[in-house]
Amino acid sequence: MINSGKAKLDSLPADLLTLEDYARLAQSYVDPPVWAWLQGGSGSLQALEANRNALQRLAVYNRLLVECRHGTTAIRLLGQDVAHPVLLAPIGFQRLVHPEGEVACARGALDTALVVSTLASCPLEDIAGAAAGPLWFQLYFQPERHQTLALVRRAEAAGYQALVVTLDTPVKPQGVAAQKAGFALPESVSSVNVADFAPTSPVRLTRADSFIFQGVMAYAPQLGDIDWLRGQTRLPILAKGVSHPDDARMLIGAGLDGIIVSNHGGRSLEAAPAAIDALPAVREALGRDATILMDGGIRTGSDVLKAIALGANAVMIGRPQLHALAVAGSLGVAHMLKLLREELEIAMALSGCPTIKAITPACLFRAEGVPC
Numbered sequence: 306m307i308n309s310g311k312a313k314l315d316s317l318p319a320d321l322l323t324l325e326d327y328a329r330l331a332q333s334y335v336d337p338p339v340w341a342w343l344q345g346g347s348g349s350l351q352a353l354e355a356n357r358n359a360l361q362r363l364a365v366y367n368r369l370l371v372e373c374r375h376g377t378t379a380i381r382l383l384g385q386d387v388a389h390p391v392l393l394a395p396i397g398f399q400r401l402v403h404p405e406g407e408v409a410c411a412r413g414a415l416d417t418a419l420v421v422s423t424l425a426s427c428p429l430e431d432i433a434g435a436a437a438g439p440l441w442f443q444l445y446f447q448p449e450r451h452q453t454l455a456l457v458r459r460a461e462a463a464g465y466q467a468l469v470v471t472l473d474t475p476v477k478p479q480g481v482a483a484q485k486a487g488f489a490l491p492e493s494v495s496s497v498n499v500a501d502f503a504p505t506s507p508v509r510l511t512r513a514d515s516f517i518f519q520g521v522m523a524y525a526p527q528l529g530d531i532d533w534l535r536g537q538t539r540l541p542i543l544a545k546g547v548s549h550p551d552d553a554r555m556l557i558g559a560g561l562d563g564i565i566v567s568n569h570g571g572r573s574l575e576a577a578p579a580a581i582d583a584l585p586a587v588r589e590a591l592g593r594d595a596t597i598l599m600d601g602g603i604r605t606g607s608d609v610l611k612a613i614a615l616g617a618n619a620v621m622i623g624r625p626q627l628h629a630l631a632v633a634g635s636l637g638v639a640h641m642l643k644l645l646r647e648e649l650e651i652a653m654a655l656s657g658c659p660t661i662k663a664i665t666p667a668c669l670f671r672a673e674g675v676p677c
């Protein structure tokens with residue numbers, strides 16, 4: 306079964322007011338193993354929990370008597386005007402929670418930029434056909450370069466405007482909860498955009514070999530692959546999954562156009578730092594003009610403001626888009642984004658920041674009362 310079969314809402318109950326409300330309601334719209342996959346993180350959940358905990362440790366000064374009549378959430382991102390600094394993060398296999406998967410999500414995204422996963426369960430051209438807003442394509446390097454290039458060419462031809470190359474999961478830890486719940490991809494849901502690639506012959510392992518090092522990591526991308534990719538396309542390329550400032554410097558040095566600070570929503574390295582904690586050092590390393598996005602744990606408008614204060618140009622949200630999709634399809638995604646944007650506007654108005662540029666580290670309050 307693709308999802309619980311419960312009909313999606315076509316009108317919204319009055320008490321659906323926050324992203325957390327969507328998360329609570331979504332559980333009853335999704336089969337338990339899919340829920341375990343979607344909500345889960347790797348290992349002990351240290352990185353998953355750190356994302357939320359670190360955001361909640363931050364507080365924002367309530368500022369008074371600031372003129373906000375001309376306020377706006379609009380920004381320029383990669384040379385384009387966008388209405389607000391929130392994007393939808395790449396999430397694979399969305400047909401697990403909605404029969405129309407990523408196509409329904411794209412319809413609900415309206416003017417929000419959507420990053421479509423390599424592991425999408427709908428053809429990337431169909432998603433482009435349904436999207437009204439800007440589209441970026443998230444690229445996983447494939448075992449063969451010609452396969453990777455085929456994906457890039459399809460994304461270019463379908464009108465995607467940027468590539469996001471995800472680098473933080475050359476090994477994908479299985480979530481413990483998903484394993485215990487017996488999660489397995491049903492045959493009816495697959496990563497259709499890579500389905501035609503001929504399987505690569507598996508690396509032959511000796512008894513002395515490690516499945517991880519000599520097996521899985523044999524296909525892991527290297528810096529040379531980044532150089533190669535840079536030479537293949539004129540689309541802007543952002544690297545996703547950065548936490549260390551040296552990696553950020555290396556990737557920008559290789560000609561990439563931006564960095565996404567992320568720990569994959571706590572689904573990669575179990576002990577990775579909270580994305581919000583890793584962000585300031587990356588901004589410090591790259592300087593004020595670099596394009597830096599962040600994701601991981603963003604659930605409220607104040608969270609968006611905190612991330613911008615600590616150096617993000619924009620943020621992405623992951624799980625909440627699946628929650629909204631599971632509950633009410635396109636309508637849910639559009640509503641969830643509207644809620645978040647309104648929360649951001651309220652947070653900006655109350656913190657005395659009429660524009661995104663006005664949001665700085667000085668907006669943040671530390672417990673000892675010293676602005677950070």
Ligand SMILES: Cc1cc2nc3c(=O)[nH]c(=O)nc-3n(C[C@H](O)[C@H](O)[C@H](O)COP(=O)(O)O)c2cc1C
Binds near residue numbers: 471
């Ligand atoms: C169910 C699920 C599937 C995901 N699939 C992908 C993917 O295909 N590609 C990718 O780069 N990141 C993927 N991610 C990571 C998200 O893009 C994003 O980094 C993360 O969800 C942000 O954290 P949040 O869920 O707390 O907002 C996935 C995350 C989840 C929860």
